[in-house]
Amino acid sequence: MGVAVTKKPKGTASRARILDAAAALFRDKGYAAVSLRAIAAAAGLQSGSVYYHFGSKEEIVTEVLNLGIERVHDQVSTTIATLPVDADAATLIKTGIRNHLKALFAFGAYTSANVRIYGQVPTSARQGNLAVRREYEGLWDDILSRAQARGGVQGGIDLAAFRLLLIGSLNATLEWFDPQRGRVEDLAECYADILLSGVLTHGGGRQ
Amino acid sequence: MGVAVTKKPKGTASRARILDAAAALFRDKGYAAVSLRAIAAAAGLQSGSVYYHFGSKEEIVTEVLNLGIERVHDQVSTTIATLPVDADAATLIKTGIRNHLKALFAFGAYTSANVRIYGQVPTSARQGNLAVRREYEGLWDDILSRAQARGGVQGGIDLAAFRLLLIGSLNATLEWFDPQRGRVEDLAECYADILLSGVLTHGGGRQ
DNA sequence: TATTCTATCTAACGATTGTTAGTCTATTTA
DNA sequence: TAAATAGACTAACAATCGTTAGATAGAATA
Numbered sequence: 001m002g003v004a005v006t007k008k009p010k011g012t013a014s015r016a017r018i019l020d021a022a023a024a025l026f027r028d029k030g031y032a033a034v035s036l037r038a039i040a041a042a043a044g045l046q047s048g049s050v051y052y053h054f055g056s057k058e059e060i061v062t063e064v065l066n067l068g069i070e071r072v073h074d075q076v077s078t079t080i081a082t083l084p085v086d087a088d089a090a091t092l093i094k095t096g097i098r099n100h101l102k103a104l105f106a107f108g109a110y111t112s113a114n115v116r117i118y119g120q121v122p123t124s125a126r127q128g129n130l131a132v133r134r135e136y137e138g139l140w141d142d143i144l145s146r147a148q149a150r151g152g153v154q155g156g157i158d159l160a161a162f163r164l165l166l167i168g169s170l171n172a173t174l175e176w177f178d179p180q181r182g183r184v185e186d187l188a189e190c191y192a193d194i195l196l197s198g199v200l201t202h203g204g205g206r207q
Numbered sequence: 208m209g210v211a212v213t214k215k216p217k218g219t220a221s222r223a224r225i226l227d228a229a230a231a232l233f234r235d236k237g238y239a240a241v242s243l244r245a246i247a248a249a250a251g252l253q254s255g256s257v258y259y260h261f262g263s264k265e266e267i268v269t270e271v272l273n274l275g276i277e278r279v280h281d282q283v284s285t286t287i288a289t290l291p292v293d294a295d296a297a298t299l300i301k302t303g304i305r306n307h308l309k310a311l312f313a314f315g316a317y318t319s320a321n322v323r324i325y326g327q328v329p330t331s332a333r334q335g336n337l338a339v340r341r342e343y344e345g346l347w348d349d350i351l352s353r354a355q356a357r358g359g360v361q362g363g364i365d366l367a368a369f370r371l372l373l374i375g376s377l378n379a380t381l382e383w384f385d386p387q388r389g390r391v392e393d394l395a396e397c398y399a400d401i402l403l404s405g406v407l408t409h410g411g412g413r414q
Numbered sequence: 415t416a417t418t419c420t421a422t423c424t425a426a427c428g429a430t431t432g433t434t435a436g437t438c439t440a441t442t443t444a
Numbered sequence: 445t446a447a448a449t450a451g452a453c454t455a456a457c458a459a460t461c462g463t464t465a466g467a468t469a470g471a472a473t474a
Contacts, residue, residue, distance in 0.1 A: 028326075028327075029327050030239055030240075030324070030326075031239075031240065032239040033237075033239030035431065036432060036433085045452075045453090046452075046454075047433090048433085048434080048435090048452080048453065048454075048455090049451070049452050049453070051432095051434080052451060053451090056432080056433080093406075116323075116327070117237070117327075119237075119323055120236055120237030120323070120324075151408065153407065154406060157401065157406050158397055161397050162401060162406055164380070164383055165379075165402075167379075168375065168379025169373075169375045169376035169379065171375075172372075172374075172375025172378065172379060173375065175326065175375070193363075194372055194402070195401070195405065195406065196405045196407045197405035197407055198402065198403045198405035199360050199364050199369055199403060200296060200297060200404055201358065221421080242460075243461085243462060243463085244461085244462095252422075253422075253424075254462085255424075255463085255465090256422050258463070258464080259420085259421060260421090263462080263463080264462065264463090
């Protein structure tokens with residue numbers, strides 16, 4: 001048996017290929033428009049073989065949805081954790097924005113599949129994604145309230161609304177930004193500037 | 208022939224019911240998941256009758272997509288036009304935000320169908336929607352460059368990026384905001400405040 | 415009144431859907 | 445070596461899909 005090599009059962013690779021193929025197809029065509037035969041073909045299998053790894057189409061999409069959020073969650077929470085405990089509000093929020101966007105485009109198929117098809121998936125799949133979603137929202141609520149506690153965020157801001165605005169605008173970049181044509185870091189810098197300081201001159205506008 | 212009464216051919220009402228039903232179903236389930244039989248049933252017809260009014264499912268979705276944008280365009284351009292010529296940057300942008308959101312929720316089925324299914328619709332339907340989309344983007348570019356010309360917007364702001372951030376975040380409200388539980392005007396005020404002035408204290412953060 | 419048009423219906427077409435059952439082969443375990 | 449398991453295949457199922465053809469009833473027109 002020699003050294004402790006991690007086993008790689010052959011089926012594990014197929015399972016991953018099925019998920020990758022499903023994520024990309026769901027992102028491009030929506031949930032219902034993608035047949036199991038199309039997923040199987042893209043993964044290099046026959047349609048029947050998919051059922052060895054997953055019990056149903058719903059089971060596949062549920063896993064795709066969860067992976068899409070979990071990977072962003074991990075990237076954001078990991079990088080936030082490396083910040084010094086006394087990091088200021090701008091640093092906290094900027095780090096969150098940069099790493100949300102990084103993960104969005106690094107795991108593009110899963111994340112944009114999630115953003116695009118969540119509203120059109122069978123109820124059970126949506127419910128299977130709820131817990132993961134809420135956890136990620138909670139992560140951002142922590143980041144934002146920590147930023148506000150450090151005094152860097154205006155008192156009048158509705159943090160829940162800001163979180164929705166923030167994540168909504170970041171996720172919408174999936175519809176137009178091409179990471180091959182521009183750096184994600186630059187996009188993050190630009191978005192963070194606008195969201196943190198607004199676009200008006202003379203630092204005013206609020207009564 | 209008496210007074211000039213606008214004719215109401217019976218089929219016109221059916222056509223409108225088909226579009227209304229299709230918009231609501233597309234918004235809820237996506238494009239491919241909605242069958243013509245479901246659209247017909249929701250409109251009170253048999254499936255074959257739909258083909259008297261539309262040549263194909265693609266033709267229906269193309270019209271739904273276009274109506275979704277045209278109605279927002281009309282609302283925004285009309286209200287912007289009523290502003291005094293020397294309106295300041297904050298007023299211009301705030302008016303645009305408020306009326307984009309108003310139209311979004313007033314024509315909910317069409318607008319959220321557009322936001323949700325645009326990426327998953329057959330190529331020809333997407334192309335049939337391109338011109339209308341570009342026109343609406345142009346309207347916002349006019350609003351923003353007019354605001355910047357009046358000196359109210361920071362010079363360093365990338366107006367195209369700001370437009371994308373803005374419209375992206377506004378459209379994302381369709382996924383969570385319920386106009387029955389809160390006033391759209393309040394939502395608009397909240398979003399405009401954040402987008403115009405940012406969330407940081409001491410008007411700083413930008414180098 | 416005779417004819418045409420409008421708007422709908424019914425019934426069916428071939429294609430495709432998610433899923434299942436049964437079979438085969440290669441690998442692992444006993 | 446014998447038995448069991450993992451992983452894939454083929455073939456078929458009932459259901460549903462978008463679409464079409466033809467029939468039908470009432471309204472408008474001549």
